[in-house]
Amino acid sequence: xxxxxxxxxxxxxxxxxxxxxxxxxxxxxxxxxxxxxxxxxxxxxxxxxxxxxxxxxxxxxxxxxxxxxxxxxxxxxxxxxxxxxxxxxxxxxxxxxxxxxxxxxxxxxxxxxxxxxxxxxxxxxxxxxxxxxxxxxxxxxxxxxxxxxxxxxxxxxxxxxxxxxxxxxxxxxxxxxxxxxxxxxxxxxxxxxxxxxxxxxxxxxxxxxx
Numbered sequence: 001x002x003x004x005x006x007x008x009x010x011x012x013x014x015x016x017x018x019x020x021x022x023x024x025x026x027x028x029x030x031x032x033x034x035x036x037x038x039x040x041x042x043x044x045x046x047x048x049x050x051x052x053x054x055x056x057x058x059x060x061x062x063x064x065x066x067x068x069x070x071x072x073x074x075x076x077x078x079x080x081x082x083x084x085x086x087x088x089x090x091x092x093x094x095x096x097x098x099x100x101x102x103x104x105x106x107x108x109x110x111x112x113x114x115x116x117x118x119x120x121x122x123x124x125x126x127x128x129x130x131x132x133x134x135x136x137x138x139x140x141x142x143x144x145x146x147x148x149x150x151x152x153x154x155x156x157x158x159x160x161x162x163x164x165x166x167x168x169x170x171x172x173x174x175x176x177x178x179x180x181x182x183x184x185x186x187x188x189x190x191x192x193x194x195x196x197x198x199x200x201x202x203x204x205x206x207x208x209x210x
Contacts, residue, residue: 010054011092018050018100026107036111037174041167043104048130048163050100051093055134056141056151081205082135085196090131097123115173122173126166129192133159136200139207161188 026040033041101123105112112119133155141150172183 005175011096014050014054014096015099017053018046018096019103021046021049022100022103022107031108036108036183037171039110040170040174042108043101043110044126044163044166044170046104047097047127048099048159051130052134052152052155054096055131055155056093056138058190063120082139082201086131086135086138089135090128093127093131094124097127111174114177118173118178119170122166125189125193126162126169128188129162129196130159132197132200133162133192136196136204136207139204156200162192165189 023044025046029039029042031039101112101119104110137151137155137158141154165185168185169183169189
């Protein structure tokens with residue numbers, strides 16, 4: 001986090017890409033032609049694409065600077081390295097999500113005032129699944145020569161169910177004013193946020209040392 005905050009390269013590129021994409025979508029999708037529950041999906045498309053560069057970096061900085069091997073020599077479980085990286089990226093992605101949400105409300109006149117807290121909760125559980133998958137596949141492609149291309153080819157199809165679940169949940173939230181916790185899409189969030197976290201925690205050691 002400190003490295004990203006000092007450089008601000010990924011931060012500003014993510015914010016500017018998010019702003020540019022929202023401007024394009026606001027022009028292509030007139031507000032008067034679509035209901036708010038439909039337009040809610042554009043927020044998740046913007047968030048997923050604007051944070052993909054940050055997710056693709058994963059352990060790439062450590063691999064480029066040849067410090068990854070030194071981290072692996074430290075006397076703590078490899079899973080803790082995965083959790084610390086995931087938590088740092090989650091803070092970054094959640095912050096980008098808040099900035100994106102601010103501009104989204106302005107451009108699309110999104111009715112957020114009555115559903116602010118439930119939407120923040122939805123943003124957290126969705127971004128956590130996004131970050132866990134991104135960090136895992138980022139570590140998987142960290143040592144590859146064409147890691148950016150390999151990362152995008154793997155992660156975008158994999159994250160499609162999470163994108164659909166987030167769009168459906170936000171549309172339902174706009175319509176009803178509350179989140180429905182027991183739906184088929186709930187299984188998608190459970191898969192990405194719980195099951196996938198545990199699986200990747202157990203596999204990260206073999207991937208980083210591979």
